[in-house]
Amino acid sequence: MTNLIKISPSILSADFSKLGSEVISLEKAGADYIHIDVMDGHFVPNLTIGPEVIKKIRPLTKKIFDVHLMISPVDDFIKDYSDAGADIITFHPEATKDTAKTIELIRKQNKKVGVSLKPKSELDLVKKYLKEIDLVLIMSVEPGFSGQKFMPEVLEKTKELNNMIKERKLNVDIEIDGGINFENCSLAKRAGANILVSGSTIFKENNGDLRKNIETLRKN
Numbered sequence: 001m002t003n004l005i006k007i008s009p010s011i012l013s014a015d016f017s018k019l020g021s022e023v024i025s026l027e028k029a030g031a032d033y034i035h036i037d038v039m040d041g042h043f044v045p046n047l048t049i050g051p052e053v054i055k056k057i058r059p060l061t062k063k064i065f066d067v068h069l070m071i072s073p074v075d076d077f078i079k080d081y082s083d084a085g086a087d088i089i090t091f092h093p094e095a096t097k098d099t100a101k102t103i104e105l106i107r108k109q110n111k112k113v114g115v116s117l118k119p120k121s122e123l124d125l126v127k128k129y130l131k132e133i134d135l136v137l138i139m140s141v142e143p144g145f146s147g148q149k150f151m152p153e154v155l156e157k158t159k160e161l162n163n164m165i166k167e168r169k170l171n172v173d174i175e176i177d178g179g180i181n182f183e184n185c186s187l188a189k190r191a192g193a194n195i196l197v198s199g200s201t202i203f204k205e206n207n208g209d210l211r212k213n214i215e216t217l218r219k220n
């Protein structure tokens with residue numbers, strides 16, 4: 001099981017004054033994906049990374065860009081983030097009028113599709129689309145900021161989703177995002193998550209030893 005776990009460090013916790021070298025360091029340290037948190041100051045109370053920034057860091061690594069869109073309405077921006085170099089595009093169902101249409105828009109760009117659930121968002125929002133998508137991103141904090149406390153109540157939802165995916169023999173990844181640390185990462189894995197996002201733990205623990213932090217999250 002452990003070797004199937006992927007680590008997706010969130011560059012929201014990187015030093016933006018040297019974002020390029022931070023991305024290169026993450027690749028060297030063994031990151032599987034690069035998680036890019038896109039916020040619009042409207043869907044969530046924070047503003048972060050636009051497509052121009054992604055375009056600039058795209059040539060620096062071949063790692064999968066795991067782009068988490070926290071913007072509403074989301075449809076108008078899918079092409080921009082796709083052209084900028086996203087590989088996986090994840091959106092929140094609350095940020096679109098028509099989830100099926102947004103999934104289709106991402107597909108048309110030949111990108112992997114993720115749907116994200118906030119801590120209080122129910123599985124019903126995603127259930128009927130599981131056949132059409134590649135990934136469900138379970139938020140374990142309210143979206144908006146890094147460095148928040150993990151909400152263990154989302155583990156039940158993660159388990160239920162995992163059972164559903166297994167029963168229906170689907171090929172859908174479960175990614176978990178928010179407050180992941182060296183202790184709770186094992187709970188998340190046991191609940192069925194196979195991709196762990198982490199910002200603060202990877203960039204701040206052990207004096208920012210990226211390799212050690214990525215490996216510890218993978219192994220714990």
Ligand code: DX5
Nearest residue numbers: 143144146147178179199200
């Ligand atoms: C929150 C973001 C997360 C966050 C993770 O809205 O989606 O990706 O930056 O950071 P930590 O691991 O510090 O909670």
Ligand code: ZN
Nearest residue numbers: 037068177197
């Ligand atoms: Zn995120």
